[in-house]
């Protein structure tokens with residue numbers, strides 16, 4: 604068995620990607636953000652304060668004949684941007700891309716932080732990280748993919764995120780026609796709950812890859828490519844108008860400046876992110892100053908290959924073989 608779901612950028616900056624998910628009987632369809640950097644499936648619900656839920660599609664367990672309260676269970680989570688949510692837990696049928704998990708833990712939000720209240724295009728997240736990262740207490744729950752894996756044709760999924768166009772999450776199979784290059788595989792380290800891996804080197808503007816390895820995570824839930832200062836500096840030294848903008852908390856540059864590409868090695872392949880993909884968006888509507896897709900990871904403590912990097916590749920999250928595959932698109 605397999606599943607295939609379309610995913611769409613939420614706004615002109617590709618800030619996040621939205622995928623429709625069906626929950627309950629009859630199906631309640633919610634727009635959710637698939638996040639390989641976390642391991643909880645949580646939703647705005649009938650239990651979310653009305654003021655916070657305004658403008659959001661919500662899940663009502665009381666309207667689902669297959670919903671069951673997981674009594675005594677609660678959850679609480681905080682994300683890298685300091686956003687947070689918490690609540691209680693139900694189990695219900697959850698269908699993604701035509702594939703159903705009958706008894707999936709659906710974490711219902713009784714509290715959500717301002718960022719989530721304001722982000723009305725999504726009604727929650729689907730964590731696609733490793734089960735060890737799940738935040739349900741007293742008994743951690745499995746992710747949708749972990750529950751699905753044993754019934755899928757192959758215990759893997761692929762992410763095909765695209766700039767300002769429809770992409771896909773495929774479960775149980777690899778559609779190699781989505782990529783131009785060969786898939787290069789490298790071991791994945793799931794010990795922290797993330798999809799950790801090591802890139803073997805990098806280069807700017809099509810130069811030969813160096814051998815400076817970069818250890819980081821493949822994270823569909825993070826917008827940017829977040830790397831160490833020395834790499835960020837090496838890149839922006841090639842961008843004449845680049846400067847650090849305190850108010851934007853990142854490097855900005857003239858929107859009309861041609862940006863060099865950025866490449867990294869992984870699994871014997873080279874993934875090249877085009878200069879266009881590294882110009883994220885004007886800092887304000889109509890501004891001629893643009894915000895960089897590559898920013899520093901120095902105050903985070905972990906390097907994150909977020910959507911800016913993932914958009915350049917077809918990425919295979921292979922749980923069965925504990926490995927990540929990357930192919931140039």
Ligand SMILES: Cc1c(C=O)c(-c2nnc3c4c(C[n+]5cc6c(C)n(C)c(C)c6c(Cl)n5)n(C)c(C)c4cnn23)c(C)n1C
Nearest residue numbers: 618619636640682683684685686722824825826827903907
């Ligand atoms: C350590 C870390 C991150 C690790 O993940 C991270 C980050 N980066 N994008 C996101 C997140 C997103 C994606 N996301 C990013 C957005 C940005 C940059 N902007 C301007 C808007 C309006 C966004 C929306 Cl709606 N959505 N979402 C939905 C959540 C819950 C995120 C949590 N953290 N996050 C940041 C900013 N930092 C410092």
